Amino acid sequence: MRRLGQGSGMEESTYAQAPDPEVTGPEAAARRGDEAEPEVRTSLDGEVGTVTVSGDLTEAARRPLVRAMTDWLLASHSLREVRLDLHGVAFMDSAGMAVLVQLQRLGAPRGVEVILVHPPAAVVRPLQLSGLWRRFPIVERGEDLPAVLVPQVVGDLLAAAEAAPGFMPSEEGRALYEAARSVSVQGPLLEVGSWMGKSALYLAAAARETGRHVVTVDHHRGSEEHQPGWEHHDASLVDPLVGRIDTLPRFRRTIAAAGAEDVVIAVIARSEVLAPLWSTPLALVFLDGSHTEESARRDQDAWVAKLALGGTLAIHDVFPDPADGGQAPFGVYTRVLASGEFEELPGTGSLRLLRRVR
Ligand SMILES: C[S@@+](CC[C@H](N)C(=O)[O-])C[C@H]1O[C@@H](n2cnc3c(N)ncnc32)[C@H](O)[C@@H]1O
Secondary structure (H helix, E strand, O other): OOOOOOOOOHHHHHHHHOOOOOOOHHHHHHHHOOOOOOEEEEEEEOOEEEEEEEEEEOHHHHHHHHHHHHHHHHHOOOOOEEEEEEEEEEEEOHHHHHHHHHHHHHHHHHOOEEEEEOOOHHHHHHHHHHOOHHHOOEEOOOOOOHHHHHHHHHOOHHHHHHHOOOOOOHHHHHHHHHHHHHOOOOOOEEEEOOOOOHHHHHHHHHHHHHOOOEEEEEOOOOOHHHOOOOOOOOHHHEEOOOOEEOOHHHHHHHHHHOOOOOOEEEEEOOHHHHHHHOOOOEEEEEEOOOOOHHHHHHHHHHHHHHEEEEEEEEEOOOOOOOOOOOOHHHHHHHHHHHOOOEEEEEEEOOEEEEEEOO
């Protein structure tokens, strides 16, 4: 955000020399860039961190809030939820909203949910006006079950998908949703690779609109890159009794909190084991499971033939340039296209869409 006092030109010196006499209080301080840091108190209780903010939520709040969040992320592997108690906030500007979004983005890769507790009108109104309101779960003070409130507050599966833990960028998720809602043939939507439910919710939004179901298959033990020693390993996901990753509880929580249990059917299985048992023609297949060459080929062999004529194949993490990522999904895309049975639809980012025409 460009702030007065930064950059150059007439605008800056004009404001500096002649501030608007009508604007006083926090807004004037924001314009001058000398906002006071709010009082920030933190407490950590097991999986839940609470941050209580009193004062103004402006750029000056960024440092203490981001520090609290990063300290917890570094120190606690069991952190699941950060509750921002905002009942003492008197004023929030766009920089303050950006701080809330930043906290959410910091937590998302680790599956840490940021929940707003008792936001006053000074917080609610700007969030509503900016369209960010649905992005955050809200609870009143003293409530213990935020997930129960989420469907009522979020009320929108797309917003829940955006807030859900996972790695899918928002524009790709939206493109997946658009592809799923515009597919014109009968049949369920099938996803390979559920993880914690983020992409399943994008599909669920389309399924709800079009009266379908999403079937999502995953053994919930993670792909290669999630295993110990690999880039995306998160030790807090390991079930200590079994000694292996288990994303199923997190997946269930995502789907339940979004109110999507009626449209999402989870199958706990290896996709290649489920496939031979599956005979219903599919309206959409979304391939986002393991990305090794062998598994990607296996998923292609197992599922692509089950697409109905006119159905859509969506493939994630397609990178034509090896410098951008692994080549296995690109290989699937290339082979399917070369079969002559599919035509390409416009893709988004690393998401490729192909329609079965033969
Ligand atoms: C990249 S994650 C999926 C991300 C998810 N689609 C999203 O965007 O939220 C890949 C998932 O595939 C699953 N997986 C890997 N190999 C599999 C297999 N053979 N059968 C079923 N699931 C598998 C892993 O357990 C992991 O949860």
